[in-house]
Amino acid sequence: MNVMNASPRRKELTRLAAQLFVQEGFDRTTVRMLAQEMGIKSGSLFHHFKDKQEILAAVIEEGTQNALVIARKALDECAEDPEVRLRAMARAHLETLFTDRNAHVVALFEWRRLDPAASAHLSHLRDAYEALWVAVIDDALEAGLIHGDRFLVSRFVLGALNWTVRWYDPNGPRSPDDLADELVAMIMPTSA
Amino acid sequence: MNVMNASPRRKELTRLAAQLFVQEGFDRTTVRMLAQEMGIKSGSLFHHFKDKQEILAAVIEEGTQNALVIARKALDECAEDPEVRLRAMARAHLETLFTDRNAHVVALFEWRRLDPAASAHLSHLRDAYEALWVAVIDDALEAGLIHGDRFLVSRFVLGALNWTVRWYDPNGPRSPDDLADELVAMIMPTSA
C-alpha cells in the first residue's frame, strides 16, 4: 500500500479510472474493470490505492487542482479590467472543463459517493475555486457590468457553465472560448 | 407481475423509491432497501415492478410528466407577452423542480442508468418539454428581449435552472419564484 504517493504510475492509473468512471459511473465500475483497463490484475490495484474510494478521491482531486491552477494563471495573465477578467474566468472554466473533462464530470456527478473524510478535504479545494469566481463577479457588479445578487449570479453562471458537459460537443463548430464569450454577452446588457 | 399498472400503491412506491434514489444513488439502492422503506419484503417488490430498472423508469417518467403538465398549464394561463411567458416558464421549471424534487434529481443525475428501451421512451418526453422552452426563448429573441444564439441561450438557461438543485435551500429566505425572476432579470438588459 503506497499510501500518499504521487508516482507517475498512479497518475496514469487515475487518468484511466476517470475515463471509466465517466463511462460507467463510479458504482458500476468494478475494481476488476479498472484493473483490466490498466493492464493489471484486480489484486494489484490495491498496491496503488488503499481502496476504491481512494481512487475516486484521487480523480476528483486531480481535476479540482487543475481547475485552480488554470484559473489563477488566467487571472494573473490578464489586465485588471472587470470585463476582461470575467471573460477570462469563464474561458478558463470551460478550458479546464474540456481538457480534464473526465475528471470534472466525475467531480460534478459522483461527488456524493465520497466518504465524509475525503469529501471534507475536497470541499476546501472547491471552495477556494469558487472564491475566485465570487471575487470576479463582485468586481463586475461593482463596475456596473452586470446586475443582480452576487450570490445568485455566481451560482447561475457556474450552473450554466457546468451544465455544458451535458450537451457541448467539442468537435462541433463552436470553440469553448466562443461559448464562454456568448455566456458573458448574455448577462451583459452593454454588449447587445 | 402487475406490468402496466398505475395503481395508487405503485404511485406511492415510486415516490418512496425516488427518495431513496436521491439519498443513495440508484446503484447503491438495493431492492432490499427499497422494500424495507415500503414496509414489505424484497420479494414482494417484484409484484409491482418487473425489475429494478422499471422502478427507475417509473420515477423519471413521473417527474417528467409533471414538468410537462405544469409548464403547459403555466403557458396556457398567461398572456402572450414574450417577457411574461419567459418568466412563467422559468417559474414553472423551478416549481416542478422543487415540488417533485426527488424525481427530478433522479431524472437529472441517474439518467444514464436507464436501459436503452426506457431511455428512448423517456427521451421523447424530455424533448417535448425542451421544445416548449425553445419556443418561448425564440419569442423572446424575436421580441428583442434577450440576445444571443437561440440554442445556446436555452441551454445556458436550463443549465442555470437545473443546477439550482445543487445549492438552493427551499427553507431559505428566497422563494423559487424569486429565483426565477432574478434569472430572467439577469439575462434581460432592459430590466437593469
Next chain:
DNA sequence: AGAGTAACCAAGCAAGCGCTAGTGTAAACG
C-alpha cells in the same frame, strides 16, 4: 553480492446483489 523495495499475480473469502419459485391469505367476483 546482498538487501530492500516497488509492482505484480493467483487464488479465494465473506458479504451482498438482483431476482425467482412456491405458498398463504383475504377480498372481489361469477
Next chain:
DNA sequence: CGTTTACACTAGCGCTTGCTTGGTTACTCT
C-alpha cells in the same frame, strides 16, 4: 359457493462485489 385476483411471505439460487493473503519477479542502491 367456488374461483379468481391482488398482495404479501419465506427461502434461497447463482452470481458479483471489494478486498485480502501469501508469494514472485525485476530493479535499485549500497
